[in-house]
Amino acid sequence: MVLFGFHLLVFYHIFFLFGMPVPEIFFLFLLLIVLTLCKSFLLF
Numbered sequence: 359m360v361l362f363g364f365h366l367l368v369f370y371h372i373f374f375l376f377g378m379p380v381p382e383i384f385f386l387f388l389l390l391i392v393l394t395l396c397k398s399f400l401l402f
Contacts, residue, residue, distance in 0.1 A: 366392060 370385055 366385075366389060
């Protein structure tokens with residue numbers, strides 16, 4: 359789960375490198391989706 363968060367942070371910084379500032383709300387929404395996917399994987 360920590361690894362997923364790390365990859366998300368990497369993508370977040372890549373967006374900034376390309377000059378496309380991602381809103382914090384969008385980032386939190388993306389994080390919520392990843393956490394939901396992690397939960398569903400843990401259930402299976």
